[in-house]
Amino acid sequence: MKVPRPWSARAWLDTSNVMTGLLVSAVLGQLTLLLALLPPLLRRCLPGFTRVQRSRFAAFLDVRIPPVPALASWRDSATWRQAGYHLLSPVVSAVSAAPVALAWSGAVVGLTAFVQPELQPPPMVFPFDLRNPVVAGVYVAIGAVLLLLAPILARAMATLDLSVARVMLGPSRHELGRRIETLTESRAGVIDAADTERRRIERDLHDGAQQRLVSLAMNLGLARATLTDLPEPARAAIEQAHEEAKQALKELRDFVRGLHPAVLNDQGLDAALSGVAARAPFPVRLRVDLERRPSPTIEAVAFFIVSETLTNIAKHAAATKAEVTVTRERDRLRVLVHDDGCGGATLEAGTGLRGLAQRIGAVDGRFRLTSPFGGPTTIEVDLPCE
Amino acid sequence: MRVVLAEDSVLLREGLIRLLDAAGMEVVEAVAEAEGLLRAAEEHEPELVVTDVRMPPTHTDEGLRAALVLRRQRPELAVLVLSQYVEERYAAQLLASATGGVGYLLKDRVADVAEFIDALRRVAAGGTALDPEVVSQLLLRGHSDPLDRLTPREREVLKLMAEGRSNAGIGQELVLSEGAVGKHIGNIFTKLDLPPSEGDHRRVLAVLRFLKIRSLP
Secondary structure, eight states, X not given: OOOOOTTSHHHHHHHHHHHHHHHHHHHHHHHHHHHTTSHHHHHHHHHHHHHHHHHHHHHHHOOOOOOOOOOOOTTSHHHHHHHHHHHHHHHHHHHHHHHHHHHXXXXXXXXXXXXXXXXXXXXXXXXXXXXXXXXXXXXXXHHHHHHHHHHHHHHHHHHHHHHHHHHHXXXXXXXXXXXXXXXHHHHHHHHHHHXXXXXXXXXXXXXXXXXXXXXXXXXXXXXXXXXXXXXXHHXXXXXXXXXXXXXXXXXXXXXXXXHOOHHHHHHHHHHHHHHHHHHSSSOXXXXXXXXXXXXXXXXXXXXXXXXXXXXXXXXXXXXXXXXXXXXXETTEEEEEEEEOSOOOOOSTTOSSHHHHHHHHHHTTOEEEEEOOTTOOEEEEEEEEOO | OEEEEEOSOHHHHHHHHHHHHHTTOEEEEEESSHHHHHHHHHHHOOSEEEEESSOTXXXXXXXXXXXXXXXXHXXXXXXXXXXXXXXXXXXXXXXXXXXXXXXXXXXXXXXXXXXXXXXXXXXXXXXXXXXXXXHHHHHHSOTTSGGGGSOHHXXXXXXXXXXXXXXXXXXXXXXXXXXHHHHHHHHHHHHTTOOOOSSHHHHHHHXXXXXXXXXXX
């Protein structure tokens, strides 16, 4: 752990957290005790108390304790945990504030040992005579140590304070488990929805804009071929429109194919990937060995991985060849892309690998990148599939 | 030349009919889905079928499957498949299906009217018209075998041959004399262990057979 310096912002914030904690917890603890006489009212007030404490941790420690849902009744264990926290926190705050306060004040007193006799003429509170330079020197040394120690203590105590709050104010293990379940479900839903949406867009463009553009380009082509006796400017305009329509068609085709290739639906990964591999500007050895087809979502992710990676290799790796292997080992789909390029690929370099990692993470897949400078680069992906 | 056309987009169907008319071909029936294509092909016994790949009801590859069925039933029937995307897998299946005229082109190609009509006539006459994109996909696959022995120029010639061009056409495209093209082709056959033979048609078939072997799993 990095040791905070006494004059750092961290030290100020940790100390402030502990000190305000003492005050806030004392007040809230008292209120909780008082309101214990009226349990229903206390239950209503508890979320407010908790909000105050949460905002303290957010302000000083920049930590957001996850909120728990509204407290419905005293049967809810969260209600008891929160009440317990507000009763306990004065004690915790006292325990954590005392050493921090002692360290800081000890540091001030110690470091000012030489001027103490001037400020407080004898008889003094100190058991030793500070006019003796040796004694004063020892005091200064102790003060310096305390000064250096204070921020560490503040850090430690703030952490203690925070962990108690996390345990008692945050969601319980059971609640977390439930939330993970909901999140997993909703995430799967979102991914499927995005996938379906991509297919829908592909289909809409295919049935709509693409056909219209083909027809437009064809009619312009017909015009160009048959209207040969037009004045030159008109012919040039038709020619240009024709070329532009063809270009637009090509651009749209490349875009739409990247969305979701129709052949992936029809014939699966092997057929779809062989098209991708063949389009790469370097030779790609492709091996797809699947007994059963994975789910459409996983197929789409695997397709995306290979096409993204090959695009990346073409752009950055200066490779002369690549190898793509897709195999299935029971309930895992393994995708391996290997190239003999210059290596040095990282997730940070903005090469699209980050998006790849995110898309893999979204389906609970695992991703490993081996790319030393000078190459070769290997990307190993492991996707779950039932 | 009697043609049955299958294309689900009304716009494009009308356009294609116009285009086929311009090429001097007679569209005896134009349908919008694969079932209709099979029925119409049986009813009219056309010499040429032009079909889209993605059509109702499933909007996947029914046009292609219908084409494969037709070619199995009548190997001499010429089939031109048009598609928004070309996939080498589809091309391989088409090429494997029979020996008659066959074409597989991107829909974009209809924009270049003269070339498209040229491809139509070639397919109708029993030749081939493969989209340059498919050909490069097929040629790019697995570089470890006989293709490695070809020089870049021979590769270019083979590519154009696979598209269905004649010697003269290839010479024009690559700015070569017809004699030089012939020499390249002779070299290609030797390197690929294909016995050279007379006639344009058999030559194209030899190339296709070669592409087929390499592209089928």
